[in-house]
Amino acid sequence: MSQQPISSMTGFGRSSAQHGNVSILVEIKSVNGRGLDIRGRLSPGLDSLDADIRRLIGEKLARGSVSILVNIRREAVDTDLVVNDRALDRVLTLIDKISERVDARKPSIETILSLKGIMEAQEPELSPDEEAALHSAILDCVGVALLALIETRRAEGERIGAVIAQRVEEIAFLADTARAHPSLARGAILTRLRDQVTALMDTDKGLSAERLHQEAMLLATRADIAEELDRFSAHVTAARDLLGKGGPIGRKLDFLSQEFNREANTLCSKSNDVSLTAIGLDLKATIDQLREQVQNLE
Numbered sequence: 001m002s003q004q005p006i007s008s009m010t011g012f013g014r015s016s017a018q019h020g021n022v023s024i025l026v027e028i029k030s031v032n033g034r035g036l037d038i039r040g041r042l043s044p045g046l047d048s049l050d051a052d053i054r055r056l057i058g059e060k061l062a063r064g065s066v067s068i069l070v071n072i073r074r075e076a077v078d079t080d081l082v083v084n085d086r087a088l089d090r091v092l093t094l095i096d097k098i099s100e101r102v103d104a105r106k107p108s109i110e111t112i113l114s115l116k117g118i119m120e121a122q123e124p125e126l127s128p129d130e131e132a133a134l135h136s137a138i139l140d141c142v143g144v145a146l147l148a149l150i151e152t153r154r155a156e157g158e159r160i161g162a163v164i165a166q167r168v169e170e171i172a173f174l175a176d177t178a179r180a181h182p183s184l185a186r187g188a189i190l191t192r193l194r195d196q197v198t199a200l201m202d203t204d205k206g207l208s209a210e211r212l213h214q215e216a217m218l219l220a221t222r223a224d225i226a227e228e229l230d231r232f233s234a235h236v237t238a239a240r241d242l243l244g245k246g247g248p249i250g251r252k253l254d255f256l257s258q259e260f261n262r263e264a265n266t267l268c269s270k271s272n273d274v275s276l277t278a279i280g281l282d283l284k285a286t287i288d289q290l291r292e293q294v295q296n297l298e
Contacts, residue, residue: 004246007298008156009033009064013149019137021075026068026138026145028057030153032296033065042070049135053142060146062248063298064153068145070138087117153298160293161243164253167290168239171260171283175232178225178267178279225270228263235259250297257291 009032017024038054049070057066095106113119126134239256242249264287268280 003244005154006157006161006243006246006249007150007153008160008296009153009250009298010156010296011149011152013145013147013152015141015145015148017137017141017144019134022134022137023073023075024138024141025071025073026141028066028068028142028145028149030061030064030066030149033063036061036063037065038068039066040068040070043072046070046072046135046138049138052135052139056139056142056146060150061298063250068142070142072134072138082120083113084117084120087115088112091115091118157297160296161246164290164293164297165240165243167286167293168236168243170286171232171290172236174279174283174286175229175236178276178283179229181273181276181279225267228266228270231263232260235263248298250294253294253297254291257287257294260287260290 011030013028015026038057235256242252264280264283268277271277271280
């Protein structure tokens with residue numbers, strides 16, 4: 001099976017189209033988000049398209065905070081002039097009230113009709129078929145902008161994926177370096193344990209054999225980081241597999257980065273050697289860099 005693209009959650013897409021006398025503009029941008037959050041700004045009269053637009057985006061994107069602007073502008077067409085009856089009634093009522101208090105000539109019809117809001121230009125209503133055709137053209141434009149957004153997210157994802165892969169290999173190298181560290185050789189561990197047990201016996205002459213055995217077991221457990229290094233290897237393999245498969249892998253890689261960090265903390269706490277502790281600190285720094293990049297992935 002071929003690798004799926006790795007995508008960032010950051011991107012931008014834009015598309016415009018002309019449908020009859022209507023100009024359509026669609027802009028989509030996305031930034032990092034915990035899930036898929038879609039916010040839309042649609043021109044008046046397009047609210048019925050909101051669900052379809054969300055469906056289109058949901059089919060293509062898994063994560064990200066997405067903002068979409070859909071704007072339409074109608075060019076000048078033959079319009080009908082109509083009287084706003086409510087506005088006219090208010091004006092006539094006001095004229096009658098003023099006439100009762102002031103002896104003045106009433107305004108002419110021309111004057112009344114020239115008042116703002118009395119006459120309105122009304123565009124002819126679209127037939128159901130015309131409205132359906134317009135909505136289809138708008139959704140097509142949304143689709144084009146969405147594809148442009150996806151391309152920018154994938155381009156950024158490819159760059160981030162390469163950085164993440166490099167960090168994973170650095171973690172693998174550091175973990176292998178820790179595994180080969182001289183302080184973890186069997187002889188070195190036995191010598192260190194023997195010295196520590198001797199120190200325990202010297203500091204407390206009354207230490208019972210059972211207590212001494214418990215302390216020795218605890219020291220041995222602290223000296224052994226083989227389990228942590230094995231888990232490092234398993235996590236590295238899992239990260240490589242995810243990067244190889246691609247797709248929306250941000251959440252899984254974020255979980256792995258937390259697991260990496262947990263093992264690095266344990267390694268540092270168990271280390272009895274300064275240079276081994278330094279390797280653990282290098283691991284933690286590299287893991288932090290890994291997680292910083294992972295936060296941007298879909």
